[in-house]
Each structure stands twice: as structure tokens, then as C-alpha cells.
Amino acid sequence: MSDAASTGRQARRNGSDLVLLLRQNAGLVTAVGLFCIVYFLYHLKHPKGFSTQVLVQNSNEIFSLAMLAMAQTVPVLMAGLDLSVGAVMTMVDCIASHTLQGSAWQIALGMVACLAAGTLAGFLNGCVVVYGRIQPIIATLATGAIYIGIALFLRPTPGGKLNEDLNWASTNSLEDFASTLGIFEDGKANWFQPIAWFPTSFVLLLLVALVVWVPFRRSVTGRTIYAVGSAEGAAYMSGLNISRAKLTAFTLAGFFAGVGGLFLAIQTSSGNADIPQAGSYTLNSIASVVIGGTSLLGGTGGAIGSIFGTCILRVISFNFRIFDIAPLLQPLFEGIVLLAAVSLGALGVLRVKNTLELFR
Amino acid sequence: MSTPALKTSIIPLSLFQLPRDDRPIAIAALFIVAILVAGTSYTLWKFGSAPLLSPNYLMQQLQVGSFLGVVAAGMMVVILLGHIDLSVPWTLAAAAMMATAVGGAWAIPAGLGVGLLVGIINGIGVAYLRVPSMIFTLGVNAVMRGLMVWHTGGFAPQTAATDLMRFLAAERSYGIPHAIFVWAAVSVVVIVILQRTALGRYVYAIGNKEAAAYLAGVATRRVILTAFVLCSLTTSVAGVLLAGYSTKAYQGMGDAYLLPAIAAVVIGGTNILGGRGRYLGTLVGVILIVLLNSVLSIMEMPEAGRQIIYGLVIISMLLVYGRGERVMS
Numbered sequence: 001m002s003d004a005a006s007t008g009r010q011a012r013r014n015g016s017d018l019v020l021l022l023r024q025n026a027g028l029v030t031a032v033g034l035f036c037i038v039y040f041l042y043h044l045k046h047p048k049g050f051s052t053q054v055l056v057q058n059s060n061e062i063f064s065l066a067m068l069a070m071a072q073t074v075p076v077l078m079a080g081l082d083l084s085v086g087a088v089m090t091m092v093d094c095i096a097s098h099t100l101q102g103s104a105w106q107i108a109l110g111m112v113a114c115l116a117a118g119t120l121a122g123f124l125n126g127c128v129v130v131y132g133r134i135q136p137i138i139a140t141l142a143t144g145a146i147y148i149g150i151a152l153f154l155r156p157t158p159g160g161k162l163n164e165d166l167n168w169a170s171t172n173s174l175e176d177f178a179s180t181l182g183i184f185e186d187g188k189a190n191w192f193q194p195i196a197w198f199p200t201s202f203v204l205l206l207l208v209a210l211v212v213w214v215p216f217r218r219s220v221t222g223r224t225i226y227a228v229g230s231a232e233g234a235a236y237m238s239g240l241n242i243s244r245a246k247l248t249a250f251t252l253a254g255f256f257a258g259v260g261g262l263f264l265a266i267q268t269s270s271g272n273a274d275i276p277q278a279g280s281y282t283l284n285s286i287a288s289v290v291i292g293g294t295s296l297l298g299g300t301g302g303a304i305g306s307i308f309g310t311c312i313l314r315v316i317s318f319n320f321r322i323f324d325i326a327p328l329l330q331p332l333f334e335g336i337v338l339l340a341a342v343s344l345g346a347l348g349v350l351r352v353k354n355t356l357e358l359f360r
Numbered sequence: 361m362s363t364p365a366l367k368t369s370i371i372p373l374s375l376f377q378l379p380r381d382d383r384p385i386a387i388a389a390l391f392i393v394a395i396l397v398a399g400t401s402y403t404l405w406k407f408g409s410a411p412l413l414s415p416n417y418l419m420q421q422l423q424v425g426s427f428l429g430v431v432a433a434g435m436m437v438v439i440l441l442g443h444i445d446l447s448v449p450w451t452l453a454a455a456a457m458m459a460t461a462v463g464g465a466w467a468i469p470a471g472l473g474v475g476l477l478v479g480i481i482n483g484i485g486v487a488y489l490r491v492p493s494m495i496f497t498l499g500v501n502a503v504m505r506g507l508m509v510w511h512t513g514g515f516a517p518q519t520a521a522t523d524l525m526r527f528l529a530a531e532r533s534y535g536i537p538h539a540i541f542v543w544a545a546v547s548v549v550v551i552v553i554l555q556r557t558a559l560g561r562y563v564y565a566i567g568n569k570e571a572a573a574y575l576a577g578v579a580t581r582r583v584i585l586t587a588f589v590l591c592s593l594t595t596s597v598a599g600v601l602l603a604g605y606s607t608k609a610y611q612g613m614g615d616a617y618l619l620p621a622i623a624a625v626v627i628g629g630t631n632i633l634g635g636r637g638r639y640l641g642t643l644v645g646v647i648l649i650v651l652l653n654s655v656l657s658i659m660e661m662p663e664a665g666r667q668i669i670y671g672l673v674i675i676s677m678l679l680v681y682g683r684g685e686r687v688m689s
Binding site: 128133138139141146149279283287297329330333338358 | 444446485488489490491492494495496498499500501502503504505506507509510513514569570571574575580612615619622623626632633662663664665666667668669670671672674675678679683684685686
């Protein structure tokens with residue numbers, strides 16, 4: 001067997017690997033492609049298109065929902081559902097409006113407290129689901145009411161005040177972030193220039209995705225979550241620790257929702273226990289997950305896809321602003337786009353040869 | 361398998377010897393009594409009166425509760441299938457808005473027509489396109505909201521409910537609000553469908569295992585479509601009633617009915633995964649939620665405390681009887 005032949009086979013195998021990879025991630029690829037097209041059109045049409053200002057604004061509007069979509073992805077991967085993500089976000093938002101003041105150390109401590117509160121809420125969800133053996137959808141419906149109650153207790157009326165520097169640093173470009181912190185020669189350092197125009201919130205989103213989600217997905221617990229979503233019985237018989245996977249999934253969801261709530265508080269500079277907002281964030285997080293290519297039946301998909309799902313949802317509403325669609329028609333178009341997006345995924349039904357395959 | 365025997369030996373209550381589907385109903389009914397006792401002792405201690413036990417007050421609470429009861433009746437049929445209908449809020453509001461907008465003799469048919477249409481769309485999406493009901497009905501809800509915002513211009517519509525709607529929802533005969541009669545009528549229809557017709561049997565069968573029902577010759581897709589139509593129809597009945605009760609339709613009037621309806625169905629012992637549950641349980645669940653709400657408002661509990669108690673009650677009820685099986689194979 002010559003070297004040339006084996007390299008050729010290797011190349012062919014790499015090629016088919018790529019095809020396989022694309023096919024396995026068809027939902028993600030579709031979501032990314034759709035997002036690129038829609039977002040490119042948006043910038044072409046926008047009077048200030050391709051500018052940092054627009055990027056920063058968009059990125060800020062995407063961040064919290066993207067976090068909730070990531071949060072929602074983890075339980076959905078195990079064929080569960082977390083209806084409390086919006087409530088956890090709202091609760092952390094209200095906690096942040098009390099804690100993010102004072103000196104740098106106090107603020108840092110306050111942030112840790114916020115994230116801990118979100119994580120704890122997620123952990124409690126996990127406990128109710130795992131040890132209480134209550135269906136996730138109804139368990140999180142109930143715990144969500146409790147978290148909203150806590151949020152209302154902390155902030156009966158909207159208000160609170162957050163550190164202004166923090167708001168400025170987190171919701172603008174990296175250059176403003178650096179100059180607020182006084183690092184990298186106030187963001188004017190030469191090496192810093194190529195990335196100085198990045199929106200800070202976008203970088204934060206990337207960081208959370210790469211530092212938390214990607215390693216988690218590769219861990220045993222992460223793989224167990226996928227296994228539980230595909231076939232819980234088989235996962236159990238394979239000796240995987242199902243209880244730990246479920247607990248971790250809900251805890252991680254709580255953490256992501258906490259990050260979302262923290263940013264929402266920083267972005268709006270106040271806390272607001274807004275029940276309708278919590279509900280609409282929860283429902284939009286489910287929509288983002290589905291558009292991002294994760295199956296509600298569990299086992300396939302991932303949080304990266306959900307981020308793009310959120311981007312698509314949001315960019316569609318961005319487009320309404322610049323394409324002169326009457327504001328009164330916007331909710332209708334949003335609804336139709338959502339309905340069309342989820343129905344498109346159903347076209348596979350037409351290809352099913354054996355009707356029994358419909359009843360998974 | 362030894363758990364029931366164990367429980368009867370520790371707790372010598374006949375409660376645990378009841379059939380599996382009746383136990384939740386008995387426990388929820390006991391909880392209702394507990395709420396009434398706690399609420400009454402609170403009012404006796406605080407005001408020296410017992411409004412919770414006066415028939416007039418109870419009738420008034422049940423009148424308000426009948427809207428939730430009608431929604432929960434339809435929701436239960438969909439949950440029995442193992443599906444869920446999240447389009448309730450704006451189906452309810454759309455039915456109310458259309459009914460008041462059309463007015464006259466055609467007001468109620470127009471409202472019910474909205475329900476019929478939404479139900480058919482939901483059914484096609486879930487049964488024929490096989491989109492998960494959770495996400496499809498969510499999309500339909502968004503579309504209905506968009507249509508209504510477009511229709512009303514985002515303001516509360518200026519149209520008023522007709523006299524017939526007022527008669528059905530807000531007036532009384534012999535001290536009994538008419539809304540309770542409507543609730544009773546809807547309940548009888550749902551009970552007959554679930555227990556006395558093939559359709560009802562099919563609903564339970566599909567909730568247990570759709571593939572098995574299909575292989576047994578059930579036209580499962582048509583049954584799912586019918587169930588979603590039924591759910592949207594009852595929702596639109598609730599919308600018409602609520603518009604009659606408050607003399608007008610308004611934005612977001614259905615928002616407060618989705619989650620309590622699901623909670624009422626589940627507290628009543630219906631399995632959220634479908635296939636199991638009795639209508640009597642849903643009835644008890646609705647009454648429980650309505651009474652809990654009224655006791656909390658008598659206690660002048662702030663919204664924060666209400667939400668927390670609401671969540672804790674659902675969780676503790678389910679911990680008593682709603683626990684799933686551990687997956688072992």
C-alpha cells in the first residue's frame with residue numbers, strides 16, 4: 001500500500017467526515033446561513049450599516065435572550081423544558097439592581113451573588129425534577145412562580161440604580177470598555193485597534209459560549225445529557241449517571257439565565273419584576289432553541305445553534321424598523337415568521353415512507 | 361411495587377387505597393377543605409365574620425372561576441393527548457374582540473368561529489405537519505396577537521359586549537350566576553365525550569401510545585385535530601363570557617388564563633404526558649385555584665407572596681401524588 005493511496009483515502013475520508021458533520025448539524029448550518037443573509041441585508045439597507053454603533057446596539061439587544069436560549073437548550077437536549085428561565089432572569093435582574101453599587105469590590109461581590117442566585121435557582125429546579133420526580137415542564141412552571149414572587153418582593157416597583165461606569169463599559173465597544181477600566185492605554189494601544197470595534201456584549205457572549213458551553217458539551221456529563229435525550233433507558237443501562245446529568249443541566253440553565261438577568265440589569269440600569277416580560281422571554285427562548293436546530297424531543301442540537309436562533313429572531317425585528325413596515329403590523333409579521341420557521345422544519349414529514357415513523 | 365402497601369401500613373388512611381386516578385382528586389378536595397378552614401379561621405380572627413362560607417360569596421367566586429374552568433376543560437383534552445395548547449391567551453382575547461366587534465345576533469357565533477378556526481390551524485400543524493404542539497401553538501398565539509394588534513390599533517377596542525353576552529356571563533337566576541350554567545354545560549359535554557364516546561377512548565389511547573392507537577386502526581390525526589378544535593372552542597367560549605362579564609374586550613385579557621389552566625389540570629391528577637386523568641379532577645383543580653386566590657386576596661397578600669404560595673402549592677401537591685416513575689431500563 002503506497003503512501004499516495006493512503007493519503008488519498010485519508011482525504012476522501014476527511015471529505016465524507018465533513019459531509020457527515022454538515023448533515024448532523026443541518027439545523028445549525030441552516031440557522032447560520034439564514035442569519036448571515038438576513039443580517040447582511042439589514043446592514044446594506046441600514047443608513048449607518050456596517051458601523052460599530054449599529055453592531056453595539058444589536059449585540060446589546062441580543063445578549064439577554066441569547067443567554068436564555070442557551071439556558072433553555074440544556075434541558076431541551078434531555079427532552080425536558082425549563083419554563084422558569086424568564087423568571088430566574090427577572091429574579092437576578094432584581095437582585096442586581098440592589099447589589100451592583102459602591103466600590104469595585106462591592107460590585108464584583110454583587111455580580112458573584114447574582115450569578116450564584118441564578119445557579120442556585122437552577123439547582124433547585126434540578127432537585128425538584130430529579131428527587132421530586134416531577135415532570136420538568138410543570139415543575140419549572142411552579143418554581144418559576146416562586147422566583148417571580150421573590151423578584152416582586154425585591155422590587156415591588158421598577159427602580160434601583162446601578163453603577164454607571166459598569167453600564168457604559170458593558171454596553172459599548174471594547175475600546176470604551178478598555179478606557180473605562182484604564183487598561184491597554186485606555187483602549188488606544190496599537191495592537192488593540194483591530195479588535196477595538198467589537199461590541200463588549202458580543203465578546204462576553206462569545207466568552208460564555210466558549211468557556212462554559214464548549215468544554216461542558218465535551219465532558220462526560222455533557223454527553224450524558226445528549227444520551228438521556230436520545231434514550232433515557234439506554235443511557236441508564238449504559239451506566240451513565242442520569243441524576244447527576246439532570247441536576248447539572250438545570251443548574252447550568254440557571255447559571256445562563258443568571259448571566260442573562262445580570263446583563264439585563266446592567267443594560268437597563270434598573271431592576272424590574274416584569275411578569276409579562278419574563279413570560280415572553282421564556283417563550284422566545286423556546287422559539288430560539290427550535291429555530292437554532294435543537295429538537296424539542298431531545299438528543300440533537302446545541303447551545304451555539306440557539307444563539308443563532310436568537311439572532312435570527314431579533315434581526316427579523318431589526319429589519320422591520322428599517323424596511324418601513326407599519327409598527328402595527330410588526331407583531332403579525334413576527335408571528336408569521338416564527339410559525340413559518342417552525343413549520344419549515346416539519347417538511348421532513350413529506351418524505352416519511354412509513355407512517356409509524358411519525359410517532360416517535 | 362411495595363410502596364402502596366408500605367404507605368397503608370404507615371398511614372392508616374383509606375386515602376391511599378383509592379384507585380390511582382382517584383387519589384389526586386381526594387387529596388385536592390381535602391386541600392380545598394383545608395383552604396376553606398384556614399381562610400375562615402383567619403377572617404373570624406381578623407374581622408369576626410366568615411365571608412368564605414356565605415353562599416353568595418362562594419357563588420361570586422365560582423362565577424369568576426367559571427372562565428378558568430371552561431378554559432381548563434378544553435385544555436385537559438389536549439393534555440390527555442400528551443400535547444399542550446399555548447395559544448390560549450390570544451385565542452381567548454381574539455374571540456372576545458371579534459364577538460364585541462361584530463355585535464348583534466352574530467356576536468357569539470363570530471367569537472366561536474375564531475375558536476373553530478384557530479383550533480383547525482393548531483390541529484393541522486400538530487397532527488398533520490407533526491410540529492411539536494408546544495412550539496406550533498406558541499407561533500399561532502403570536503400570529504393571533506399580531507392580528508389583534510393590527511385590528512385594534514394596539515388600543516382597547518371601543519366596542520361593547522351584547523346583551524346576550526352580558527346575560528350569559530354577568531347576570532343571575534335564583535341567585536346562581538349564569539356563567540356557572542355555561543361552565544356546567546361545557547363540563548357535561550367534555551365528560552360525555554371523554555367517557556361515553558369512541559373519540560374519548562381514542563384520546564386516552566393516543567395519550568398512552570400514539571403508534572399503538574394508530575396500529576389499532578384509530579385515525580389518530582383526525583382525533584388530534586378534533587381535540588385541538590375542542591380546546592380552542594372552549595377557549596373562545598371563555599373569551600365571549602369574559603367579554604360579557606367585563607362588558608368589553610381588552611388587550612391581554614387572556615394572559616392570566618394559560619398557566620392557571622394548565623396548573624388546574626395537573627393538580628387534578630391529569631398526567632402532563634397524557635393518557636391518564638379524570639375530568640372530576642380538573643373540576644376540583646379549578647375550584648382549588650379559585651379558592652386559593654380568593655383566600656389570598658382576603659388576606660391582602662401582596663402579589664409577591666401570592667406567586668410564591670401559588671408555586672409552593674403546585675409543587676407540594678405534585679410531590680404528594682404527581683411523581684413519575686424512575687427510569688430503570
